[in-house]
Amino acid sequence: ETGVTQSPTHLIKTRGQQVTLRCSSQSGHNTVSWYQQALGQGPQFIFQYYREEENGRGNFPPRFSGLQFPNYSSELNVNALELDDSALYLCASTLRGGQETQYFGPGTRLLVL
């Protein structure tokens, strides 16, 4: 039990739609990272938010965007969904300035048809 929760657990969308995934970090963690894990692969870094501002981005297009809120929750938004966006999306929270271990939530499994 990491104290990080995500919703929803599963989601089905069609190509071209938009989706919002939510994450609730451990209390006091000021940093959240999002990862995409395709089937049979390791997670790939999408971006990180620190104190409500984007603080690093992986090789993902601008249609992947995020928000971080003062109450330790965050969102991942994906516009214009493509079939290849089907994956498990994981968020991880960290206390920057502490041990900086990333604690992962259980993930949201997105299927794009």
Added chain:
Amino acid sequence: GDSVTQMEGPVTLSEEAFLTINCTYTATGYPSLFWYVQYPGEGLQLLLKATKADDKGSNKGFEATYRKETTSFHLEKGSVQVSDSAVYFCALREGAQKLVFGQGTRLTINP
């Protein structure tokens, strides 16, 4: 850029066998190294970590030693159990940002 290479899976062992999952990395600096475990249908759980050369991380009978000279962080366990069946990911982190993961190794332990 930074990268992590893991032993190809799947790996199948009998209960009480010795386990090694190889992991090597490429990084420009001195990263922290991690092993995460993913059980079916779940997210990632931190198994162990090491933050500098020659550190040994250990947890639940698993161990891994940070070897700078061979850029390796191999995972070992002396006697595996059926409950250890999962996918294991080696990862590195440089700085405060992203984790870079290997492709994962699926481990199945038969009774």
